[in-house]
Every structure is written in C-alpha cells, then in structure tokens.
Amino acid sequence: MGNLGFQEILLIAVVVLVLFGGRKIPEFMRGLGKGIREFNDAKDNVKKELEDGMKEKDKAPSATQQ
Structure with a gap:
C-alpha cells in the first residue's frame, strides 16, 4: 500500500x-462493504x-489408462 503515514x-x-x-x-461505506462482500x-x-x-478429474478414470 506504500508508505502512508498518519x-x-x-x-x-x-x-x-x-x-x-x-x-x-x-x-458510501455500506455500499463499499456490500461490494467487497x-x-x-x-x-x-x-x-x-x-x-x-480437480477432485472430479482425479476420481474419473482417464481414457489412456484402459
């Protein structure tokens, strides 16, 4: 964020x-909070x-392994 001081x-x-x-x-802050959420x-x-x-890919057997 840089060197922001007081x-x-x-x-x-x-x-x-x-x-x-x-x-x-x-x-403004309420809208900003909603946007961030x-x-x-x-x-x-x-x-x-x-x-x-990724889990589905790991579970499914690939066509090259047959």
Whole structure:
C-alpha cells in the first residue's frame, strides 16, 4: 500500500469528509462493504468450483489408462 503515514491518512479522511459530507459517508461505506462482500463470495465460489473440478478429474478414470 506504500508508505502512508498518519498525516496522509488524515488528509485523505478530511478530503473524503469534504467531498461526501457527514451523511453520505455511512451510505458510501455500506455500499463499499456490500461490494467487497459480493467480490469475496464470487471469489470463494470460483475457488470451490475449481477445487470440485480437480477432485472430479482425479476420481474419473482417464481414457489412456484402459
């Protein structure tokens, strides 16, 4: 993430507060949280499908082994 110190984080927080206002920040964070949650769910689903596919491949006898 780089070398962000306290002053940089404080400056970013002040800019966000000025741009969005006090009432919009909770709504913005809620939407951001939903987006992150959906991304993680999709990532987990893809990972599970890949693992299931690998297990299926290992279980099924290949045509070259006959």
